[in-house]
Amino acid sequence: MCNRKIVALFCGLTGLLLTACTEKPQTYTPGVSTAASDPPPYATPPFAGNRSAWEAAVSTRMKGQNEYVRVQ
Amino acid sequence: MARMKFVCDAERCINCNGCVTACKNEHEVPWGIQRRRVVTLNEGQPGEKSISVACMHCSDAPCMAVCPTNCFYRTEEGLVLHDKDKCIGCGYCFYACPFGAPQFPNGASAFAARGKMDKCTFCAGGPGENGSEEELKKYGRNRLAEGKLPLCAEMCSTKALIAGDAEVLSDIMRERVLRRGYGAELWGWRVAYGDGKQAQRGQRVHAPEKP
Ligand code: SF4
Ligand code: SF4
Ligand code: SF4
Numbered sequence: 001m002c003n004r005k006i007v008a009l010f011c012g013l014t015g016l017l018l019t020a021c022t023e024k025p026q027t028y029t030p031g032v033s034t035a036a037s038d039p040p041p042y043a044t045p046p047f048a049g050n051r052s053a054w055e056a057a058v059s060t061r062m063k064g065q066n067e068y069v070r071v072q
Numbered sequence: 073m074a075r076m077k078f079v080c081d082a083e084r085c086i087n088c089n090g091c092v093t094a095c096k097n098e099h100e101v102p103w104g105i106q107r108r109r110v111v112t113l114n115e116g117q118p119g120e121k122s123i124s125v126a127c128m129h130c131s132d133a134p135c136m137a138v139c140p141t142n143c144f145y146r147t148e149e150g151l152v153l154h155d156k157d158k159c160i161g162c163g164y165c166f167y168a169c170p171f172g173a174p175q176f177p178n179g180a181s182a183f184a185a186r187g188k189m190d191k192c193t194f195c196a197g198g199p200g201e202n203g204s205e206e207e208l209k210k211y212g213r214n215r216l217a218e219g220k221l222p223l224c225a226e227m228c229s230t231k232a233l234i235a236g237d238a239e240v241l242s243d244i245m246r247e248r249v250l251r252r253g254y255g256a257e258l259w260g261w262r263v264a265y266g267d268g269k270q271a272q273r274g275q276r277v278h279a280p281e282k283p
Contacts, residue, residue: 005075025087025255025277029142030143031144032142033142033143033144033145033155034142034143034155035143035144035145035153035154035155035158036155036157036158036199036200036230037141037199038145038147038153038197038198038199039201039202040147040148041196041202041214041216041217042217043148043202043217044201044203044217045201046218046219047217047219053218053219055112057220058216058219058220058221058236059224059237059240061219061220061236062127062221062235062237062240062241063238063240063242065221065225065231065234065235065240066235066243066244066247067231068247068248
């Protein structure tokens with residue numbers, strides 16, 4: 001009898017202990033991205049925060065796609 | 073810098089699949105996933121046309137609208153990227169995308185068994201440190217952070233596929249069309265980047281003021 005009580009108590013306590021084990025906060029706000037932050041492309045080396053240098057580099061490549069400009 | 077876009081000039085694409093191969097190799101894209109594909113219309117008939125298709129980084133992206141975990145985000149450059157750590161592989165984005173861009177490593181398996189969605193990143197990686205080992209593994213190389221353009225466009229031998237700022241791309245296309253005198257149609261442009269009325273529609277979110 002006593003053993004049964006102990007077992008029942010043990011089971012009850014274990015159940016209680018485990019209930020919240022896998023629960024994580026799941027807040028969802030519509031329209032707000034849950035993605036982790038992503039630094040802008042110019043933030044890290046080789047540009048290290050120099051936005052205008054990055055824009056100039058990308059812009060040169062963009063304009064270079066026009067072969068009429070490149071070959072004349 | 074305005075908004076990054078893709079243009080595929082159907083008059084120039086020769087279906088060589090150089091863009092597809094370049095993308096596969098650059099990002100070590102796993103077997104079974106195609107971030108970019110070449111589609112040929114009326115194959116074998118006179119006047120057949122080929123177009124290179126990947127994520128167009130839409131202005132009003134349907135994938136972003138349907139994702140139940142909201143794991144998509146838009147960068148300053150107008151790129152539509154997503155966080156693989158938040159993706160649950162439901163496949164909604166695949167059904168919503170007009171270009172079939174989102175891909176799943178486990179194919180058409182059941183809900184949540186598809187694996188994490190993978191798609192073209194405009195060679196801009198994803199969340200996390202630019203150019204890191206982790207970013208490379210999850211999203212591929214971050215060429216944009218190196219001051220470079222998408223490799224698929226840079227490798228295109230006929231320059232059918234061009235990538236970059238909308239204004240620069242328009243200038244390039246305008247000059248081409250004026251010189252050759254035909255082929256002004258931009259495939260997918262309207263679907264991806266809208267009819268110019270999206271901004272107006274977006275402004276109508278407020279309820280009308282009460283008299
Ligand atoms: S092409 Fe598809 S995946 Fe890319 S932004 Fe548009 S809807 Fe999303
Ligand atoms: S598969 Fe991933 S990215 Fe696509 S809608 Fe589902 S959770 Fe979002
Ligand atoms: S932009 Fe980069 S990721 Fe996208 S199709 Fe081209 S090479 Fe692949």
